[in-house]
Amino acid sequence: MAVFNPTKTRTWSKNTPADGDLIDDEIDRLYDNDQYSKDRIDVTDANILNLLIPLGSIIEDNLNIAPTSIFKEANAQSISRTTFSTLWDLVHKTVAGIVPATDRITVNAHGFIEGQLVKFAFTGGGITGLTNYYVRNPTTNDFQISLTATGSILDLTSSQTGDIITNVEYGFGDGSTTFNIPDRRGVFPRGAGVRGTRAKAAGGNYDGGPVGYAGQDRFQGL
Numbered sequence: 001m002a003v004f005n006p007t008k009t010r011t012w013s014k015n016t017p018a019d020g021d022l023i024d025d026e027i028d029r030l031y032d033n034d035q036y037s038k039d040r041i042d043v044t045d046a047n048i049l050n051l052l053i054p055l056g057s058i059i060e061d062n063l064n065i066a067p068t069s070i071f072k073e074a075n076a077q078s079i080s081r082t083t084f085s086t087l088w089d090l091v092h093k094t095v096a097g098i099v100p101a102t103d104r105i106t107v108n109a110h111g112f113i114e115g116q117l118v119k120f121a122f123t124g125g126g127i128t129g130l131t132n133y134y135v136r137n138p139t140t141n142d143f144q145i146s147l148t149a150t151g152s153i154l155d156l157t158s159s160q161t162g163d164i165i166t167n168v169e170y171g172f173g174d175g176s177t178t179f180n181i182p183d184r185r186g187v188f189p190r191g192a193g194v195r196g197t198r199a200k201a202a203g204g205n206y207d208g209g210p211v212g213y214a215g216q217d218r219f220q221g222l
Contacts, residue, residue, distance in 0.1 A: 055086060055087055055090065056087055056090060056091070056167075058074055058182065058184060058189075059071070072181055074181060074182050074183065074184040074185075075181075075183055075184075075185055076171070076180050076181065076182070076183035076185075077180065077181060078173045078174065078178040078179065078180055079173075079178060079179065079180075079181060080177065080178055081173070081176075081177055081178060081179055082177070084179075088179055090166075091165060091166055091167050091170045091179070092163050092164065092165055092166060092170075092179070093107050093110055093163075093164050093166060094107065094161070094162070094163060094164070095107055095120065095122075095160065095161050095162055095163070095164050096108060096161060097159045097160070097161060098125055098127075098156050098158065098159045098160050099142075099156075099159070100125070100156050100157055100158060100159065102144075103144050103153055103154065103155060103156045104142040104143065104144055104156075105142055105143055105144070105145065105156070106141060106142045107141065107142065107143070107164060108141050109140065109141065110138070110140075110141070110142075110143065110166075111166075112135045112138045112143055112166070113135065113138065114135060114136065114137070114138060115134055115135065115136075115149050115210050116134070116135040116166075116210055116211070117132050117133070117134060117135075117167075117168045117210045117211065117212045117213060118132075118133055118135055118145070118164055118165060118166060118168065119131060119132050119133065119164070119165045119168050120133075120160075120162060120163070120164050120165075121162045121163040121164070121165075121172045121175065122160055122161075122162035122163075124158065124160045125156050125157050125158035125159065125160045126154055126155055126156040126157045126158075127145075127154075127156065127160060130171075130172070132168050132212075133145040133146065133147065133154070134146050134147070134148065134149050134151075134210070136153055137153075149210075167211060167212055168212035169182035169183075169211075169212045170182060187214075190208045190215070191208045192208045192209060192210055192211045192213065193207070193208055193209075193210075194206070194207045194208075195207070195208075
């Protein structure tokens with residue numbers, strides 16, 4: 001990183017010799033200071049970016065003052081796939097095909113993990129559109145699916161292509177130009193996964209399920 005230098009190269013006067021060398025030295029000093037300013041701006045920009053709310057995060061806005069240009073109410077509304085293309089790219093991927101012999105679905109560099117919930121935009125080959133499925137036995141570019149976290153692998157009968165949602169709180173919108181954001185009306189968030197140390201009254205530790213899992217309360221009998 002450049003070092004700021006507030007000291008002039010020398011004081012100019014009508015008796016200063018070698019004006020050409022003097023101007024060259026002074027320009028070099030000013031250039032170094034400009035570079036210092038740019039370096040500091042770059043560092044500041046990086047620090048600000050690190051403080052930004054990650055794209056797709058859901059925040060509390062009790063006073064309703066979050067700017068509507070960048071924050072959308074989490075009420076399942078449809079938004080443009082073009083206007084919000086970066087978010088759309090995060091929550092969907094493309095199915096390149098299915099291999100019926102192995103029941104494996106090809107999605108290149110999908111990044112899915114075992115037990116993750118996904119849903120498809122299409123119906124066919126053993127898949128029902130808009131149904132939540134669990135990712136099973138993922139590799140870098142393909143995976144299998146099941147209807148429960150540990151259930152039987154789904155038998156897939158023909159190759160299909162189309163969109164897949166990677167976070168099932170989102171939806172496909174009109175199927176071409178829009179998509180739906182999560183619907184948090186009337187519900188409260190719960191941490192995904194199995195609690196490491198706190199056991200339930202019966203049946204193991206607390207388990208919030210995978211991201212996007214929608215559980216029901218158990219207070220009806222109280």
